[in-house]
Amino acid sequence: MIINRYLFKEIALSFAATLLVLTLIIVGNTFVRLLADASTGNLPTDLVGNLLWFGSLKQLIRLIPVALLIGMMLAFSRLYRDSEMAALRAAGFAPRHFYRAIFSFVLPLTLLLAVLVIFVSPWLETNNAELRREINERPEAAGIPSGEFVSSGTAERNYTALAEAIDTSHTVMERFFIRVKDGSNEVLIWARSAVLFIDSGSGERVLQISDGYRYESDPEHGGMTVIRFGEHSIRIPLRDYTSSSSLASMPIEELWQQTDNPARAELQWRIAIIVSAPLLALLAFPLSYTAPRQGRYGKIGVAILIYAVYASILASVRGMMERGDFPQLPGLWWIHLLVLGLAFWLLRKYYGKPS
Template sequence: MIIRRYLAGQLLITTVAITLLLTFILMGGRVIKFFGMAAQGKLDVELLSAVLLYRLPGFLELIIPLSLFIAVLLTFGRLYIDNEMAVMSASGISRWQMLGFISPTVLVVTLIIASFSFYLTPKGNWEYERLFKQQANRNTFDLIKPEQFQRIGDNMLYARALSSDKTQLFDVTLYSQPSNPNKKPVWLQAKTATRYFDAQTGQTYIALTDGYRYELLAGQVQYSRLQFSRYKMRLQLTNTEPEIDRARAFDSQTIYQRQQANDSLALGEWLWRWSMPLIAPIGVLLALPLAKVNPRQGRYLKLLPAILLYISFVVFIGAMRNKVDKAKVGEMAVWTVHMAYFLLALLLLTWDDLKARYQLWRQGATA
């Protein structure tokens, strides 16, 4: 009982510590990215905390299995370094018993990962996508900064002033560079500009009033000018990051129904959501034998190779998931990867016993 509580406590504490560290490191890069978007006027500062909160479950469902894997390596690696494993082995405690000691902790962590994979991550992705769509469909100019040039897609926008309710721009200059090389660049100048969302078409427009429209080419004197009292054009005012794959934002019940209807994208997502909880226990089975080190070698000797093996596991799962998305392979491809690494884990767990039995067999054969 003492050993069980000790191992469970050490494993849980180490897993939590590594999870916090990896989350801080990985989310730090995303925080910097979002702050950069906010500084450029591409993201409302008030949405930063909500965006980070909605993206957090997607990170945790990947971080927690890796943290558990590393925690097993470090916890049992220290036992080998301190020769405690040798003492416990001499006392009749096998590696399989050690696995039984930590099984409740592994089960709890696996259930937590499953809750992220099947509920929290899809919910967060859905809210994340909804948040950006709401921002894109706003009828205000929240992201426009007066007296600053701002690139919006293929356009460059400048406004001298912004109304207090952020619904109208004054003294607007808009330069549009068409992606089609056969079309001339357009220069627009207007006294005011308003923005509105057309619910029927689902498009966002900007309406310019009392201005001029110029068509011109750099280096040429000739140009055409058109005066207008009202000029409407479609304009995407937000340049946020690409939308999340819609399949990732659907709840698990919808994904299950869609994959039953032979939707390959839904099938790939369904397999991925099952893979995340399964990676954790298989990773523990891999980590337990890989944690064995010689006291003279140090506890970190096998850490890098073990992590690379774990990463290869996740990468193969992701690669097979992408092929399932494109209907290039069936769902058995994903299960084959799980089975292959599970068998590899069993081989590593029983390797010492198999080697001892082989040596006994050779000694008996030569006697």
């Protein structure tokens, strides 16, 4: 029991330190990217914090398996370096004794990971999608800052827009002007207010203009038509908007009832994140075997490479399943079996047949 507690403590501390370092790297990279978008006007500054929070949590969940692999490699590499593993082996400790301590930590962590993947991840995806939608409905994200003329398009088809002011909610443009040219046709619109929103059906941006005038030229007969309106809507290509997939935010019970290829691929992907934690823990112990005078960190690079190949194959096969190019069975399961086979092969190579 004393040895089990000692190994549990070593694994837990190494895992926590590794996860902390990886989290700091991910949060730093995410913050720099969001800050760059905010500085160019593509992202409202008041939403940077929310996007950083949701984005970092989503990445943190996916980092748990690789942090477990690297943390265990660091813990057992230290034990090998300090000859503690040799002493434990001489005292009669077999791999099954080490795995007893390993899985006393890994099993609760896997249950926590399952809760995060099944319940928290869809909630994060839903909130992140809502934030992205709000951003794309704001005038700043459409390239219409307050008090500046903006133009876009070609010589034949283009527009010029101006919003004299934007209210405190960052949604309503006050005293709005837009000029749209399509070939020989030219339309001028002035209104007291305008609101930009995303059409839920088509995914296109719609500009809803209230209380204004529409001036339209007549190239055939000359002159201009003037129309006063209370409400007027036009579709304009103010930068592309791509809605995110709803599968990532779908609850597990709804996802389970779907039978199409993308839904099956998403379901197996979520299960793969959960299964990868005990699989990588099973692999980490024999992979961390270090011969005398061998470098402490020599095997960590190999472990990272194995994880990179493992994750890349999972992502590639998932994409093939979504497109219908790979059958739902075996799906992603054969990849897990390969990792499991590699773990048992390494165990037999370094520790022989189980006694």
